[in-house]
Amino acid sequence: MSGESIWQKEITGEDIKRFFQFLFGALKDVFINLYNKFYDYGSQIISRYGSKMAIFFFLIPSLGFISIFYFLPFVLTFLIGLTSMDFTFQWNWVGIQNYIRIINDSFAPKILGNTFFYVFTTLSFFNVGMALVVSLITNHIPDEVGSAVRGIWLLPRITPSTVYALLWLWAARRESNALINWFLGLLGIPPIDWMLNHPWVIVILVNGFVGTSFGMIVFTAALKSIPEDYYRAARVDGASTWEIIRYIEIPMIKWPLLFVTAYQTLSLLTSFEYILILTDGGPGLYTTEVWSLYSYHVAFRSYGGTVEIGYGAALATVLVIIGIILSIIYWKVFKFEEMMSEPKIEV
Amino acid sequence: MKAFGEKIGIGLAVAILTIPVLILYVYLFLISVSEDMIGIIPTGFTWENWIEVLDGEIPVAGATFYKYPNIYQVALNTFFLAVMIALLEVILSSLAGYSLSRFKFRGRSQLLTTILILHAFPGITLLIALFFILVQIGLYNTLIGVILVKVALELPLGIWIMKGFFDGISWDMEMSALVDGCSRLGAWWRVIMPNVRNGLMAVLIFGFLSGWAEFIYAQTFIAEQSFWTFSMLVYAFTIGEYSYIKPGITAAIALLYMIPVILFFLFAQKYLLRIQLIGKGGA
Numbered sequence: 001m002s003g004e005s006i007w008q009k010e011i012t013g014e015d016i017k018r019f020f021q022f023l024f025g026a027l028k029d030v031f032i033n034l035y036n037k038f039y040d041y042g043s044q045i046i047s048r049y050g051s052k053m054a055i056f057f058f059l060i061p062s063l064g065f066i067s068i069f070y071f072l073p074f075v076l077t078f079l080i081g082l083t084s085m086d087f088t089f090q091w092n093w094v095g096i097q098n099y100i101r102i103i104n105d106s107f108a109p110k111i112l113g114n115t116f117f118y119v120f121t122t123l124s125f126f127n128v129g130m131a132l133v134v135s136l137i138t139n140h141i142p143d144e145v146g147s148a149v150r151g152i153w154l155l156p157r158i159t160p161s162t163v164y165a166l167l168w169l170w171a172a173r174r175e176s177n178a179l180i181n182w183f184l185g186l187l188g189i190p191p192i193d194w195m196l197n198h199p200w201v202i203v204i205l206v207n208g209f210v211g212t213s214f215g216m217i218v219f220t221a222a223l224k225s226i227p228e229d230y231y232r233a234a235r236v237d238g239a240s241t242w243e244i245i246r247y248i249e250i251p252m253i254k255w256p257l258l259f260v261t262a263y264q265t266l267s268l269l270t271s272f273e274y275i276l277i278l279t280d281g282g283p284g285l286y287t288t289e290v291w292s293l294y295s296y297h298v299a300f301r302s303y304g305g306t307v308e309i310g311y312g313a314a315l316a317t318v319l320v321i322i323g324i325i326l327s328i329i330y331w332k333v334f335k336f337e338e339m340m341s342e343p344k345i346e347v
Numbered sequence: 348m349k350a351f352g353e354k355i356g357i358g359l360a361v362a363i364l365t366i367p368v369l370i371l372y373v374y375l376f377l378i379s380v381s382e383d384m385i386g387i388i389p390t391g392f393t394w395e396n397w398i399e400v401l402d403g404e405i406p407v408a409g410a411t412f413y414k415y416p417n418i419y420q421v422a423l424n425t426f427f428l429a430v431m432i433a434l435l436e437v438i439l440s441s442l443a444g445y446s447l448s449r450f451k452f453r454g455r456s457q458l459l460t461t462i463l464i465l466h467a468f469p470g471i472t473l474l475i476a477l478f479f480i481l482v483q484i485g486l487y488n489t490l491i492g493v494i495l496v497k498v499a500l501e502l503p504l505g506i507w508i509m510k511g512f513f514d515g516i517s518w519d520m521e522m523s524a525l526v527d528g529c530s531r532l533g534a535w536w537r538v539i540m541p542n543v544r545n546g547l548m549a550v551l552i553f554g555f556l557s558g559w560a561e562f563i564y565a566q567t568f569i570a571e572q573s574f575w576t577f578s579m580l581v582y583a584f585t586i587g588e589y590s591y592i593k594p595g596i597t598a599a600i601a602l603l604y605m606i607p608v609i610l611f612f613l614f615a616q617k618y619l620l621r622i623q624l625i626g627k628g629g630a
Contacts, residue, residue: 031434043532058446062439062502069499070465073476080476089482134364141357151616152365155372158608160560162581163601167371169585170378170594179374182386209368263467270469273563277582292472299475300567312475319472327467331460 074320081314086306098314107286107294115290118204118275119268126208127264128257131215136245139223153216156209165277168206169195199279199288206274211267215260222256223249259334266326270319272296292319379598396595400603405596416572416580418600425559425576425604428490432561433554435498436505437547443502444509444546445535449521462503470500474567481568488570496564501557505550512546513539552615559607577604 081099084092102108134153138146156164171179174193181191194202226249234244250257272293275281281289281297289297299312374387379396381389399405405415447459477496478487486492516539524534540547562578569575575583581604584597 027430035438039532039536043530055446055450055452058442058450062443062506065439065495065499065502066465069477069480069496070470070473070503072480073473076476076479077473080479089479137360137364141360145357145361149361149364151612152368154616155368155612158556158560158612160578160581160604160608161562162578162585163375163604164371166581166585166597166601167375171371171374177385179370179386185386266467266469270472272471276563277586280586296474299478309475309479316472316475319469323468323472324464327464330467331464 077313077320078317080310081317083310083313084308085310085313086308089309092310094310098311101311102314102318107289110286111289111291111294114286114288115269115292117200118207118288118290119265121200122204122207122211122268123261123264125204127211127215127268128261130208130212131219131260132257134212134216135219135223136249139220139249140241140245150213150216150220154213157213161210161273162277164210165206165274168202169278172202195279196283199283203275203278203288206278207268207271210274211264214264218256218260219253222253226252259330262326262330262334266323266330270323291315295319375598375601378594379602381595393595396593396599400596400599405592405600416575418603420573421575421577421580422603424490424574425578428494428561428565428576429555429558429607431490431494432497432501432558433551435494436501436554437550439498439502440505440509440550441540441543441547443506444511445513445539447506448510448513462506465503466507471563473500474563477564478567487568488574490569490574493561493564493568494558496568497558497561498554501554505554508550509543509546512543516542548615552611556608556611 082093082095083090084094084097134150138149141149159167172194174181174191174196176182176185176191178191180194185191192198230248230252231244234248239247270292272290275288275290275293276296279288281287281293286294295312295315297312298307298315299309300307370387374384377387377389378384380392380394382391382393384390400418403417403419405418447455447462481487481492481496486495520538520542521534524538525531529537560578561576562582565576566579566582569579577600581597581601584592584600
């Protein structure tokens with residue numbers, strides 16, 4: 001798709017229109033064709049081999065994808081972690097050397113501390129805290145307004161990560177006319193160089209604004225399912241709004257609270273996209289580096305002239321193992337099946 | 348009088364809850380149409396940034412060697428990536444979801460469990476191994492490689508959504524089709540599929556948006572500028588080698604990038620909420 005020469009001549013609106021017509025037409029043809037081929041082939045198989053084969057016909061494509069790009073990487077992450085692989089992709093087995101190196105890595109304590117700080121702070125202030133605040137407030141105001149507010153909190157999640165990080169980077173510039181400093185200036189506070197002096201504030205705000213929506217939706221669904229009688233009985237007894245929140249709503253959503261806490265811990269532990277864009281682990285040496293980002297840096301960025309895919313994979317293996325263990329625990333503890341098979345709640 | 352006080356209270360609560368989220372988007376728009384900004388107040392209205400961006404070629408201040416990828420080519424790459432991911436996900440997950448919902452076979456419950464666990468598992472931790480696999484099969488530095496990886500990582504979610512929708516359709520409908528002489532595949536295609544349109548839409552929209560916004564996999568698996576997507580362009584203009592580019596131009600590109608997101612936000616929110624509820628969490 002390089003096509004340099006096409007772009008050198010003048011492009012008119014007509015060209016663009018024709019191009020998109022062509023593109024849509026071609027895509028449609030290709031897929032209808034593929035689907036028909038697939039359909040014919042499937043019918044043949046089924047009529048020849050019976051319905052046992054039908055199962056395979058339906059399942060095999062997905063299983064193939066998941067095997068190659070999900071199961072195989074599991075195994076490979078672990079195996080590569082036992083080598084000193086670099087960009088030449090040679091399998092130089094070194095046993096558990098990489099893991100010994102993790103223990104002796106002088107940056108590991110700092111990065112581990114950062115990771116805990118990042119997960120704990122973002123989780124308590126936003127993914128659970130802010131989510132709870134938003135869902136409780138929107139539950140106590142007229143419903144049309146409430147769902148509009150919740151809709152707005154979805155925006156950071158569906159905004160492409162690069163755009164959302166860019167917005168905050170601009171708002172947090174050190175100049176006095178940048179959004180945050182300008183606002184602080186109105187309050188008489190001198191401008192602050194956020195990204196240099198307080199990078200964690202911005203990192204946590206960005207991840208928090210993005211992460212709030214998950215908890216908000218789970219909590220709202222749970223709040224909506226509290227029977228109206230409870231509220232009525234409380235009001236008859238003269239309970240204030242605060243007392244209703246404190247003694248009825250929060251106790252009733254204990255389980256969703258636990259679920260969101262557990263689920264988001266794993267997500268935060270392994271996600272590094274926004275940190276990569278915002279600070280890239282800096283400023284300075286590993287100021288905002290977390291474990292998953294460290295693994296990425298070691299494997300894909302050359303600091304000392306070479307990338308260390310093997311060491312990066314060993315660091316990732318630690319996360320993979322934590323991920324597998326936590327996923328299985330969630331499935332056991334939260335009866336995932338019931339939680340997940342409820343797509344009919346209208347929030 | 349009490350009702351009036353209540354209204355003010357509600358208004359205040361709504362303002363406090365929404366302004367911190369919304370103001371950044373207003374800020375972005377104002378940057379794209381003004382010459383300079385003092386806080387949130389624009390100074391000097393101009394369409395120049397938009398005109399320059401929609402022209403396709405992004406002007407390079409001072410540099411003669413670098414040529415940025417044409418905006419329309421970037422748009423095309425992003426669109427191709429998102430559409431392919433969405434379509435593959437819909438096809439594969441509707442097939443697999445149907446078989447898990449309807450067929451009895453050995454290993455079915457184990458397979459369901461595996462899919463659920465995979466759904467909770469953060470696929471991003473497999474990035475290094477995925478990189479290795481793509482290099483080995485010659486799909487490194489191709490859009491197809493990114494598409495395949497994304498589809499595979501999102502399949503457990505898609506399969507689970509589709510299975511839920513198939514579960515919601517009564518057996519009788521299918522039975523009557525089978526009794527009337529429809530083949531199994533025919534019943535699936537002609538009778539069942541039209542009834543799970545909502546599920547198909549949800550998976551399609553989710554696949555499209557996640558492909559449209561994809562950053563990490565694209566950034567890691569693609570090296571050539573001619574394969575760049577919007578996310579990589581915005582990233583490059585923000586932090587990377589071209590960060591000296593005019594903010595107004597970057598803002599216009601970012602807004603252009605957000606058009607489908609805004610459209611889906613306005614017209615398909617019920618699907619988005621549904622996806623959020625069952626979808627991957629995480630920041």
